[in-house]
Amino acid sequence: MLATSLGDAAARDAVEREASLAGLGGVLTDEETISLLKRIEAGGGPPGLAARLVRVRLERASSHSLSVGPQTNTTSTRRFDVREIVAMFSPALGVDKANLIVRNGLSAMNITGQTISMEEASALVEQLSRQGGIVATVARFVNARLLLQSTSRD
Known part of the structure:
Protein backbone atom coordinates (compact mmCIF):
# COMPACT_ATOMS: atom_id res chain seq x y z
CA MET A 1 0.00 0.00 0.00
CA SER A 67 -19.31 -2.78 13.88
CA VAL A 68 -22.66 -4.28 14.74
CA GLY A 69 -25.49 -3.68 12.29
CA PRO A 70 -25.47 -2.45 8.73
CA GLN A 71 -22.92 0.21 7.97
CA THR A 72 -22.23 2.13 4.82
CA ASN A 73 -18.56 2.16 4.03
CA THR A 74 -18.13 5.31 1.93
CA THR A 75 -14.70 4.16 0.80
CA SER A 76 -16.27 1.36 -1.21
CA THR A 77 -19.41 3.27 -2.26
CA ARG A 78 -17.67 6.52 -3.24
CA ARG A 79 -17.85 6.95 -6.99
CA PHE A 80 -15.74 9.24 -9.12
CA ASP A 81 -16.67 10.74 -12.42
CA VAL A 82 -13.80 9.90 -14.75
CA ARG A 83 -13.46 13.64 -15.38
CA GLU A 84 -12.55 14.06 -11.67
CA ILE A 85 -9.62 11.68 -12.11
CA VAL A 86 -8.57 13.45 -15.32
CA ALA A 87 -8.75 16.78 -13.45
CA MET A 88 -6.37 15.46 -10.78
CA PHE A 89 -3.75 14.69 -13.44
CA SER A 90 -4.40 17.79 -15.59
CA PRO A 91 -2.44 20.48 -13.70
CA ALA A 92 0.84 18.62 -14.25
CA LEU A 93 0.15 16.84 -17.55
CA GLY A 94 -2.34 19.06 -19.34
CA VAL A 95 -5.94 18.14 -20.05
CA ASP A 96 -5.29 16.26 -23.31
CA LYS A 97 -2.46 14.10 -21.94
CA ALA A 98 -4.33 13.48 -18.67
CA ASN A 99 -7.46 12.44 -20.55
CA LEU A 100 -5.43 10.14 -22.79
CA ILE A 101 -3.58 8.33 -19.99
CA VAL A 102 -6.68 7.94 -17.82
CA ARG A 103 -8.82 6.66 -20.71
CA ASN A 104 -6.05 4.29 -21.86
CA GLY A 105 -5.61 3.03 -18.30
CA LEU A 106 -9.33 2.39 -17.91
CA SER A 107 -9.43 0.65 -21.27
CA ALA A 108 -6.50 -1.59 -20.30
CA MET A 109 -8.41 -2.54 -17.15
CA ASN A 110 -11.62 -3.20 -19.14
CA ILE A 111 -13.46 -0.53 -17.17
CA THR A 112 -16.19 1.28 -19.06
CA GLY A 113 -18.60 3.99 -18.08
CA GLN A 114 -18.31 7.56 -16.88
CA THR A 115 -18.07 6.75 -13.15
CA ILE A 116 -15.72 4.44 -11.28
CA SER A 117 -15.58 3.15 -7.72
CA MET A 118 -12.91 4.11 -5.20
CA GLU A 119 -11.34 0.68 -5.65
CA GLU A 120 -11.24 1.11 -9.43
CA ALA A 121 -9.79 4.61 -9.06
CA SER A 122 -7.08 3.29 -6.74
CA ALA A 123 -6.27 0.42 -9.10
CA LEU A 124 -6.09 2.83 -12.04
CA VAL A 125 -3.74 5.19 -10.21
CA GLU A 126 -1.59 2.26 -9.08
CA GLN A 127 -1.36 1.03 -12.67
CA LEU A 128 -0.42 4.53 -13.89
CA SER A 129 2.23 4.86 -11.17
CA ARG A 130 4.05 1.91 -12.77
CA GLN A 131 4.47 3.74 -16.10
CA GLY A 132 7.46 5.67 -14.90
CA GLY A 133 8.39 9.27 -15.61
CA ILE A 134 6.18 12.22 -14.88
CA VAL A 135 3.01 10.11 -15.10
CA ALA A 136 4.23 7.93 -12.22
CA THR A 137 5.20 10.96 -10.15
CA VAL A 138 1.83 12.62 -10.66
CA ALA A 139 0.04 9.31 -9.99
CA ARG A 140 1.64 9.16 -6.53
CA PHE A 141 0.24 12.58 -5.69
CA VAL A 142 -3.16 11.64 -7.11
CA ASN A 143 -3.10 8.50 -4.96
CA ALA A 144 -2.49 10.63 -1.87
CA ARG A 145 -5.47 12.81 -2.82
CA LEU A 146 -7.67 9.74 -3.28
CA LEU A 147 -6.59 8.38 0.11
CA LEU A 148 -7.27 11.72 1.78
CA GLN A 149 -10.72 11.87 0.20
CA SER A 150 -11.51 8.33 1.28
CA THR A 151 -10.39 8.94 4.88
CA SER A 152 -12.14 12.31 5.18
CA ARG A 153 -15.51 10.89 4.06
CA ASP A 154 -15.69 7.95 6.51
Whole structure:
Protein backbone atom coordinates (compact mmCIF):
# COMPACT_ATOMS: atom_id res chain seq x y z
CA MET A 1 0.00 0.00 0.00
CA LEU A 2 2.87 2.39 0.68
CA ALA A 3 4.45 1.63 -2.70
CA THR A 4 1.75 3.51 -4.60
CA SER A 5 2.63 6.73 -2.79
CA LEU A 6 6.37 6.24 -2.32
CA GLY A 7 7.50 3.87 -5.04
CA ASP A 8 8.50 0.26 -4.55
CA ALA A 9 12.07 0.81 -3.37
CA ALA A 10 11.31 3.58 -0.86
CA ALA A 11 8.34 1.68 0.57
CA ARG A 12 10.33 -1.53 0.89
CA ASP A 13 13.21 0.32 2.58
CA ALA A 14 10.92 2.05 5.10
CA VAL A 15 9.08 -1.16 5.98
CA GLU A 16 12.20 -3.33 6.21
CA ARG A 17 14.05 -0.73 8.32
CA GLU A 18 11.25 -0.31 10.85
CA ALA A 19 10.37 -4.02 10.92
CA SER A 20 14.01 -4.83 11.65
CA LEU A 21 14.21 -2.22 14.43
CA ALA A 22 10.97 -3.57 15.94
CA GLY A 23 12.11 -7.19 15.63
CA LEU A 24 9.23 -8.05 13.31
CA GLY A 25 9.46 -10.48 10.44
CA GLY A 26 7.42 -12.85 8.34
CA VAL A 27 3.66 -12.49 8.20
CA LEU A 28 2.43 -9.74 10.50
CA THR A 29 -0.76 -9.71 12.53
CA ASP A 30 -3.12 -6.76 12.12
CA GLU A 31 -1.83 -5.29 15.39
CA GLU A 32 1.79 -5.64 14.26
CA THR A 33 0.96 -4.01 10.93
CA ILE A 34 -0.65 -1.02 12.66
CA SER A 35 2.32 -0.79 15.04
CA LEU A 36 4.75 -0.88 12.12
CA LEU A 37 2.81 1.84 10.29
CA LYS A 38 2.88 3.99 13.44
CA ARG A 39 6.67 3.58 13.63
CA ILE A 40 7.04 4.65 9.99
CA GLU A 41 4.63 7.53 10.59
CA ALA A 42 6.73 8.75 13.54
CA GLY A 43 9.70 9.08 11.19
CA GLY A 44 7.91 11.87 9.32
CA GLY A 45 8.47 12.95 5.75
CA PRO A 46 6.76 11.33 2.76
CA PRO A 47 7.02 7.81 4.27
CA GLY A 48 5.39 9.07 7.47
CA LEU A 49 2.52 10.71 5.61
CA ALA A 50 1.96 7.65 3.44
CA ALA A 51 2.03 5.39 6.52
CA ARG A 52 -0.48 7.63 8.30
CA LEU A 53 -2.89 7.49 5.36
CA VAL A 54 -2.61 3.71 5.11
CA ARG A 55 -2.95 3.27 8.89
CA VAL A 56 -6.06 5.43 9.09
CA ARG A 57 -7.59 3.58 6.16
CA LEU A 58 -6.83 0.18 7.71
CA GLU A 59 -8.13 1.21 11.12
CA ARG A 60 -11.36 2.51 9.61
CA ALA A 61 -11.80 -0.62 7.52
CA SER A 62 -11.20 -2.71 10.63
CA SER A 63 -13.67 -0.71 12.72
CA HIS A 64 -16.30 -1.03 9.97
CA SER A 65 -15.90 -4.79 9.89
CA LEU A 66 -16.24 -5.01 13.68
CA SER A 67 -19.31 -2.78 13.88
CA VAL A 68 -22.66 -4.28 14.74
CA GLY A 69 -25.49 -3.68 12.29
CA PRO A 70 -25.47 -2.45 8.73
CA GLN A 71 -22.92 0.21 7.97
CA THR A 72 -22.23 2.13 4.82
CA ASN A 73 -18.56 2.16 4.03
CA THR A 74 -18.13 5.31 1.93
CA THR A 75 -14.70 4.16 0.80
CA SER A 76 -16.27 1.36 -1.21
CA THR A 77 -19.41 3.27 -2.26
CA ARG A 78 -17.67 6.52 -3.24
CA ARG A 79 -17.85 6.95 -6.99
CA PHE A 80 -15.74 9.24 -9.12
CA ASP A 81 -16.67 10.74 -12.42
CA VAL A 82 -13.80 9.90 -14.75
CA ARG A 83 -13.46 13.64 -15.38
CA GLU A 84 -12.55 14.06 -11.67
CA ILE A 85 -9.62 11.68 -12.11
CA VAL A 86 -8.57 13.45 -15.32
CA ALA A 87 -8.75 16.78 -13.45
CA MET A 88 -6.37 15.46 -10.78
CA PHE A 89 -3.75 14.69 -13.44
CA SER A 90 -4.40 17.79 -15.59
CA PRO A 91 -2.44 20.48 -13.70
CA ALA A 92 0.84 18.62 -14.25
CA LEU A 93 0.15 16.84 -17.55
CA GLY A 94 -2.34 19.06 -19.34
CA VAL A 95 -5.94 18.14 -20.05
CA ASP A 96 -5.29 16.26 -23.31
CA LYS A 97 -2.46 14.10 -21.94
CA ALA A 98 -4.33 13.48 -18.67
CA ASN A 99 -7.46 12.44 -20.55
CA LEU A 100 -5.43 10.14 -22.79
CA ILE A 101 -3.58 8.33 -19.99
CA VAL A 102 -6.68 7.94 -17.82
CA ARG A 103 -8.82 6.66 -20.71
CA ASN A 104 -6.05 4.29 -21.86
CA GLY A 105 -5.61 3.03 -18.30
CA LEU A 106 -9.33 2.39 -17.91
CA SER A 107 -9.43 0.65 -21.27
CA ALA A 108 -6.50 -1.59 -20.30
CA MET A 109 -8.41 -2.54 -17.15
CA ASN A 110 -11.62 -3.20 -19.14
CA ILE A 111 -13.46 -0.53 -17.17
CA THR A 112 -16.19 1.28 -19.06
CA GLY A 113 -18.60 3.99 -18.08
CA GLN A 114 -18.31 7.56 -16.88
CA THR A 115 -18.07 6.75 -13.15
CA ILE A 116 -15.72 4.44 -11.28
CA SER A 117 -15.58 3.15 -7.72
CA MET A 118 -12.91 4.11 -5.20
CA GLU A 119 -11.34 0.68 -5.65
CA GLU A 120 -11.24 1.11 -9.43
CA ALA A 121 -9.79 4.61 -9.06
CA SER A 122 -7.08 3.29 -6.74
CA ALA A 123 -6.27 0.42 -9.10
CA LEU A 124 -6.09 2.83 -12.04
CA VAL A 125 -3.74 5.19 -10.21
CA GLU A 126 -1.59 2.26 -9.08
CA GLN A 127 -1.36 1.03 -12.67
CA LEU A 128 -0.42 4.53 -13.89
CA SER A 129 2.23 4.86 -11.17
CA ARG A 130 4.05 1.91 -12.77
CA GLN A 131 4.47 3.74 -16.10
CA GLY A 132 7.46 5.67 -14.90
CA GLY A 133 8.39 9.27 -15.61
CA ILE A 134 6.18 12.22 -14.88
CA VAL A 135 3.01 10.11 -15.10
CA ALA A 136 4.23 7.93 -12.22
CA THR A 137 5.20 10.96 -10.15
CA VAL A 138 1.83 12.62 -10.66
CA ALA A 139 0.04 9.31 -9.99
CA ARG A 140 1.64 9.16 -6.53
CA PHE A 141 0.24 12.58 -5.69
CA VAL A 142 -3.16 11.64 -7.11
CA ASN A 143 -3.10 8.50 -4.96
CA ALA A 144 -2.49 10.63 -1.87
CA ARG A 145 -5.47 12.81 -2.82
CA LEU A 146 -7.67 9.74 -3.28
CA LEU A 147 -6.59 8.38 0.11
CA LEU A 148 -7.27 11.72 1.78
CA GLN A 149 -10.72 11.87 0.20
CA SER A 150 -11.51 8.33 1.28
CA THR A 151 -10.39 8.94 4.88
CA SER A 152 -12.14 12.31 5.18
CA ARG A 153 -15.51 10.89 4.06
CA ASP A 154 -15.69 7.95 6.51
